[in-house]
């Protein structure tokens with residue numbers, strides 16, 4: 495055993511671990527309205543003919559259709575133009591193949607289209623209007639993803655001078671005005687520039703479903719579906735469809751699902767990191783904490799959450815900036831359980847809808 499693995503083993507022993515409740519097993523980001531997805535995916539696995547990939551698709555589709563908390567599927571997280579676009583990915587833990595769509599427009603079934611990318615192409619990621627075209631050519635119906643409630647919200651946002659927004663270093667001042675905006679000249683060595691690249695702590699109005707499934711046979715899959723960040727710049731893609739960021743799974747080791755400030759998280763591939771931490775011998779809890787702490791070192795003020803499960807169904811989570819929760823159901827459990835994860839960094843505890 496290496497010294498690193500020995501230290502990791504000692505630390506793992508000192509941390510509370512959530513023992514496996516047995517297989518099949520489903521685990522996903524967030525409790526509350528997200529537990530309907532946990533239940534749907536778990537119940538689908540009661541039929542042994544349902545694969546781990548099928549279960550992840552069933553679970554994420556459940557959130558896309560019932561909108562969970564508004565952060566998944568149609569009618570949520572409008573961009574500056576009041577359009578909802580969807581990001582999703584699905585990953586096979588046996589082949590390590592993943593399929594994903596980013597900035598998907600006018601199609602409700604993002605995780606199903608991601609599955610089509612996985613099953614019917616040798617690509618990993620399709621984006622934007624051409625992802626929509628791919629979906630339509632495979633029989634997915636076009637839909638209007640904007641609801642009346644969302645349209646009213648957009649009107650109110652514009653009347654409030656487009657506050658908040660994600661613009662920096664532009665004129666007119668994005669803290670008090672709507673666009674159109676023009677970039678200002680920058681000196682990348684100045685203190686002002688350093689302040690400008692610090693994320694705005696008010697931008698937490700989003701989260702995501704990320705799910706990992708373990709079939710009774712031990713085969714694993716993972717996936718993510720989200721409508722991204724509210725008032726995002728049109729064209730913005732978050733961490734959701736990025737393999738190793740939104741989710742990740744290696745069936746020989748375990749899987750991970752993420753939620754939170756995707757613009758920051760995708761710079762660190764936290765789910766790839768967490769699964770590699772498992773490979774080095776860390777417990778799921780320690781693997782999750784290490785991955786989140788790597789982000790906190792540079793961005794202490796964001797909102798992050800990741801859930802990690804090993805191939806046996808032992809699990810743990812870590813978060814910062816909010817009280818992150820995750821849901822799981824496995825073995826012969828009669829109901830889904832929710833685990834509340836205290837934030838590693840307690841600077842921001844408010845989770846916005």
Ligand code: GLY
Pocket residue numbers: 700701702720721722723731732733734752753754755756757
């Ligand atoms: N985590 C979802 C997003 O930032 O798009």
